Amino acid sequence: MNTIKVLIADDHSIVMEGLQVVLSAEEELEVVGTVLNGEEVMIFVAKHEVDVVVLDINMPVMDGITCARKLKKEYPNIKIIILTMYAQRSFVDEIVKIGIDGCLLKNNTGKELTTAIFRVMNGSQYYDRLKNFNSSEEEIKQYKLSARELDVIKLVAEGLTSQEIADQLFISELTVQTHRRNVMRKLDLKNSMQVVQFAKDNELI
Template sequence: MSEIKVLLADDHAIVMEGLEVILSASAEVEIVGSVFNGEEVLAFVKNNEVDLVVLDINMPVMDGITCAKQLKKAYPAIKIIILTMYAQKSFVEEIVKIGIDGCLLKSNTGKELLGAISMVMNGRPYYDQLKAFKSEDEVRQYKLSKREIDVIRLMAEGLTSSEIGERLFISELTVQTHRKNVMRKLDLNKGLQVVQFAKDNGLI
């Protein structure tokens, strides 16, 4: 299996060095370059083979979001993971709309980053940290209750309705009712589709 060719983009040398140490420890990852702003990212991918770009959201010259937009337009096959210092709700919808493959806080860039790289390279988005960015209003747009989201989260763990009921201290029938309501609200007919939808939209 060939190594995943990763380009790092962050204007803080200390952060960059930390990322290099973390990723270099993995036999599955090859760091092909390190740059300091979005323009340098675009110049690098034009002349080099890159599978995935790890982007800081705040960089001089060209920020991570602007860079990600241009990358996805010109090089849709390249995966993108955004790093941010803060859980800024203002850019969550933008991240999803652009099609950025992953996002996590810089405070969680150890095993989480390696896990995120593995997931996005296998075609699955990594929005684990986005659930912390969501406001109640943003969750409400899907018309899902907190209890329904709790049920979806446990569905994602592979639990049966009976096991979910035991975990949430409710009856199995109540769990089944929640599942039916979720599928109706999201216009989906399979549990796996519900779980994938929730992951894709940062709900779990």
């Protein structure tokens, strides 16, 4: 019996190493590669045989959702399982529309990821945890985003600089920068681009 060839994409080395250990313990699974972003995924699958790609949503260069769209268009036979640390019901419709085969919360990975891989390879989907996902209003409460922070995110998405946002909201540039840092900390994101993408995915702006 041929092994299932799995590619893992996650920019957190600890997470990636942990997943590799768990999956490598299964005789039927073979981790054929680990990469740090969606762009590296596309390069890898062009050169190697891959059955399943396990994608983190938030990655630099090319995020998981963008990568999934490209994979489904260019390599429709490859199965895709998305990993996210956010219980966001609002992005589920989008990933189902793309045709992503499964979605897991990162705190449920491990043995559950193995189960998900076997299921999607059998032609089914894996969305077992959707009942644990939150609505958009619950997400705002969960991450404790203030109305002012949402205003700042919206203006960042419009391409305004911190000074321009400060002028529009009648606050200091330092206050705007503080709001931006606080949002990234609350959402555990690394830059404004990821914050804007998160807000769009969850219909917060």
